Amino acid sequence: MxxxxxxxxxxxxxxxxxxxxxxxxxxxxxxxxxxxxxxxxxxxxxxxxxxxxxxxxxxxxxxxxxxxxxxxxxxxxxxxxxxxxxxxxxxxxxxxxxxxxxxxxxxxxxxxxxxxxxxxxxxxxxxLNAIGKSIGAAPLGIDESISLQYYKEYKLKVDSSDSISGNFGVLALGGPGAKTYEQNLRDGYQSEIRINDIINTETGNIAGKTRDVINQRVNGCSQPPGDYSLRQCSRIILVLVYKPYNYTSGQMKQIQVTGFAYFYITTPMSTNDTSITGVFIKRAGEGTYVEGAKDRGAYSIRLTE
Structure with a gap:
């Protein structure tokens, strides 16, 4: 055992x-x-x-x-x-x-x-997707009814009259006044704008303020005129695409944002100019896609996979 x-x-x-x-x-x-x-x-x-x-x-x-x-x-x-x-x-x-x-x-x-x-x-x-909201827009707009041809010369009016091809609006981003307008044209409006926002227009003739800033922008870009590829070029501005919202007494009082576009300034402004000469270009930049934004060549970037 x-x-x-x-x-x-x-x-x-x-x-x-x-x-x-x-x-x-x-x-x-x-x-x-x-x-x-x-x-x-x-x-x-x-x-x-x-x-x-x-x-x-x-x-x-x-x-x-x-x-x-x-x-x-x-x-x-x-x-x-x-x-x-x-x-x-x-x-x-x-x-x-x-x-x-x-x-x-x-x-x-x-x-x-x-x-x-x-x-x-x-x-x-x-x-690429059309920009629907962004920071840094210039206080300028283009009516969405105007057909854009990229790299064809346009003139953005900056006085109280309309251009031959339609109304190019001067906008009161962040408030009215020549000083605010000048700062926004030089540095870009530093608050977010998105489609469907209602923006007031700027009244009066502010061509003088515009000339100073535009010529500074032209002189501040080192790339040869006509080369649109440089990422940091002061000739390039982001403008708003809009549709009329409040038109009274023969004047556009307010617009509604429907998209964004990039405008390349081709030539300086002379003392007699009341418009900014340049071309609309296709470009990817800072901004975010929002459904419903008009595609006018200003694109945001996002991962799809």
Whole structure:
């Protein structure tokens, strides 16, 4: 009887050692998987951020040239030291840019099973949408009924008369007065404007104030006239697209914002000028998409994938 008891005890001790060893192996296996899994997750998250940054930057050039889009995307990847990660780049000018990145990741635990590395992938796409709200607009507007032809010369009237092609309004952003108007024309109105906002118009002739600021803007841009690609050019102003809202006593009292447009000032104003000469351009800039905004070439950028 005593021998039977001793044999059972010995078998239980052996079983305990065996199952203990198995349990330790399972724990080590799970820990190894967690280690490699965490590494892969971290690398994929990092790659996704790089892809997002690249397409958001590249989308700024979707209104210029495909070469500029590609160059901007590559510049962002170079900054992250991932020059070889780009495996696919799709560009549809005027619409979107999509990027796929692939990068090999060296594993640690999986090497025990013959798996030395795994490729992680990240995909991102960014597109253009008409700006529906923005900060920095100039106190000028264009009636939405006027058909725009991009890169064709227009004259924005800044006195109390109308232009031949329609009413180009001078707007009282943030309040009336020549001083407020001048500051907004120079620096852009620093409060948000969005579609459907009702804006008062500025009355009277303020051509003199306009000349000073416009000529400063023309002289402040280093790029050659006619090159619209420079991101920071003081010749470019954001103007409001509107529809008449309150027209009484032969005068436009208020307008309703329906969209935004970019205007490039082509020439300085002379002492006799009562209008700003320039062209409307397509451009991606600061702003946010709002459903219902009129597409007049001023675009916001957002991730679509």
């Amino acid at each position: 005593l021998q039977v008891i001793k044999r059972i005890v010995k078998e239980e001790q052996g079983n305990t050692l065996f199952f203990g060893a198995i349990s330790l192996m399972v724990i080590l296996f799970i820990a190894g998987l967690a280690l490699d899994g965490s590494l892969l997750y971290m690398k994929k998250s990092q790659l996704q951020k790089e892809a997002n940054a690249a397409v958001l930057s590249g989308a700024q050039e979707l209104t210029t040239t495909e070469q500029k889009v590609t160059g901007t995307v590559q510049t962002i990847l170079n900054a992250h030291k991932d020059t070889t990660a780009m495996s696919k780049l799709d560009i549809k000018m005027g619409e979107k840019v999509a990027l796929t990145l692939t990068k090999p990741v060296n594993l640690t635990f999986a090497r025990l099973f013959g798996i030395e590395k795994v490729n992680v992938k990240a995909r991102a796409a960014s597109g």
